[in-house]
Amino acid sequence: MKIQIINGPNLNLLGVREPSIYGSATFEDYLKELRAQYPDIQIDYYQSNVEGELINKLHEIGFTYNGIIMNAGAYTHTSIAIADAISGIKAPVIEVHISNVYKREEFRHHSMLAANCKGVIAGFGMDSYRLGVEHIIKQ
Numbered sequence: 001m002k003i004q005i006i007n008g009p010n011l012n013l014l015g016v017r018e019p020s021i022y023g024s025a026t027f028e029d030y031l032k033e034l035r036a037q038y039p040d041i042q043i044d045y046y047q048s049n050v051e052g053e054l055i056n057k058l059h060e061i062g063f064t065y066n067g068i069i070m071n072a073g074a075y076t077h078t079s080i081a082i083a084d085a086i087s088g089i090k091a092p093v094i095e096v097h098i099s100n101v102y103k104r105e106e107f108r109h110h111s112m113l114a115a116n117c118k119g120v121i122a123g124f125g126m127d128s129y130r131l132g133v134e135h136i137i138k139q
């Protein structure tokens, strides 16, 4: 079983970026814990601040992986190009957010991606990613 986690813009700053919203753990630390919880599953990680690179990654792994957990950051709210990439691949994509976007500014309430995703998980902190892994495993 192969699962790909993809993080979009500014998520390389987790741990230092607005810790009151996103927590104080780095993603690399969280990833170590997550992989330790699922030793039999290959969990790959990719982060980019560049929209086209996120699309290239979806194309690269989207026909061979069992599932993709994607936090597209602010591109969630703007990117028709990422939405089209999600529609164009075979692997199911789960949209995740660390924060509860519905409790925040109104521009975060709309996702360009959600309609093309299997489902959306938001507001559980870093645990949002594990919940995505759980779903993919059960398929």
Ligand code: DQA
Pocket: 009, 010, 011, 071, 072, 073, 074, 075, 076, 096, 097, 098, 099, 100, 101, 108
């Ligand atoms: C986020 C929420 C987005 O609105 C924001 O632009 C992010 C992070 C989250 O994980 O809560 O960069 O996707």
